[in-house]
Amino acid sequence: MLTQKQIDEVIVFHGHHCPGLTFGMRIGDWVLQEFGHATDEEIVTVVETDMCAVDAIQYLVGCTFGKGNLVFLDYGKNAYSFFRRSDGKSCRLVTRGNLLQDLREQQNNLHANDNTGREQIRQQMINRILQTNFEEIFSIGSVQVAMPETARIHASKRCDSCGELVMETRLLNDPILTAGKNLCIPCRTALRSEI
Ligand SMILES: [Zn+2]
Ligand SMILES: [Zn+2]
Numbered sequence: 001m002l003t004q005k006q007i008d009e010v011i012v013f014h015g016h017h018c019p020g021l022t023f024g025m026r027i028g029d030w031v032l033q034e035f036g037h038a039t040d041e042e043i044v045t046v047v048e049t050d051m052c053a054v055d056a057i058q059y060l061v062g063c064t065f066g067k068g069n070l071v072f073l074d075y076g077k078n079a080y081s082f083f084r085r086s087d088g089k090s091c092r093l094v095t096r097g098n099l100l101q102d103l104r105e106q107q108n109n110l111h112a113n114d115n116t117g118r119e120q121i122r123q124q125m126i127n128r129i130l131q132t133n134f135e136e137i138f139s140i141g142s143v144q145v146a147m148p149e150t151a152r153i154h155a156s157k158r159c160d161s162c163g164e165l166v167m168e169t170r171l172l173n174d175p176i177l178t179a180g181k182n183l184c185i186p187c188r189t190a191l192r193s194e195i
Contacts, residue, residue, distance in 0.1 A: 001029065002025060002028070002029050002060070006060065007025065009059065010024075010025055010028075010055070010056045010059050010060060013055060013058075013059045014052060014055040014056065014059075017126070018052050018122070018126075019052075019100060019122065019125040019126055019129060020051045020052030020053050021052045021053065021055060021056050022056075022125075022126045022129040022130060023051075023052075023053040023056075023078075023129055023137075024052065024053030024054060024055060024056025024057050024060075025056045025060070026129060026130070026134060026137065027053060027056070027057055027080055027093060027138075028056050028057050028059070028060030028061050029060070030093075030134055031043070031045075031057070031060075031061050031082055032060060032061065034082075034091075035061075035082050035084050035089065036084070037060075037061060037062050038061060038062035038063050038067075038069055039062060040067075041067065041068065041069045041085065041150060041151065042084065042085055042086060043061060043062070043063055043069065043082060043083065043084055043085070044063060044069045044070075044071065044082070044083040044085070044147060044148050045057060045061060045063035045069065045070050045071070045080065045081070045082055045083075046071045046072075046073060046080070046081040046082075046083075046143075046145060046148065047070065047071070047072055047073070047079075047080050047081075048073045048074075048075040048076070048077040048078075048079040048080070049075070049076060049077060049078055049079070050072060050074070051078070053078075053080075054070075054072075057070075057080065058070060061082075067151065068150075068151025069148075069151065071148050073145075077094065078094065078095040079092060079093065079094040079095075080092070080093045080094075081093075081143045081144070081145065083143070083147040083148070085147070085150075088147070090142070090143045090147065091140055091141065091142065091143065092140075092141050092142060092143045092144060093138040093139070093140055094138065094139055094141065095137060095138055096136065096137065096138065096139050099128065099129065099132060099137055100125050100128065100129075103121050103124055103125050103128070106121055107121045107122075154167045154168050154169050155167075155168050156168065157171055157182055158182070159171065159182060159183055159184035159187055160181035160182045160183060161181065161183055161184070161187035161190075161191075162184060162186070162187050164184065166182075166184045170184065170185060171183065171184060172185075172188055178191070
């Protein structure tokens, strides 16, 4: 169970309280119990969505974008994978169904300026997320990707087209595709659209 202090801190970090953040708090609470907290890179999270829930996971579990132990796959799925480096434990959570469907429909049918109604439904959504059993919301299965590598610091080299410094693993040098030049991703894309 999260403490009121943890809940308040997550809301401050995210900027507002919303159903998506509440989903993230349920996930974060569960992961803290099952996997522990990542002070450094002990835990790696792979998220398949960029919705509000991810902020709660970052804050609570300690898997953050900047630390490199939060990997974002832009799949638009409410799915979250967790890996623990020490023993290789892993799992993937994915939502079973549209838990809030009826409430979302009610919200859509509200009059555009019915802020009281909107606020009431928002609160009902949050309550439902808090009161539903975790395993009714999420199915817990095995991961579909390998554990991401440890974040490493790579050397930077200049892109031969724009002249900006680029992490060397993001430069492409190919005799045909880039005519032997070191090119960054946007310069490569620009080159392709010229052809
Ligand atoms: Zn939000
Ligand atoms: Zn470039």
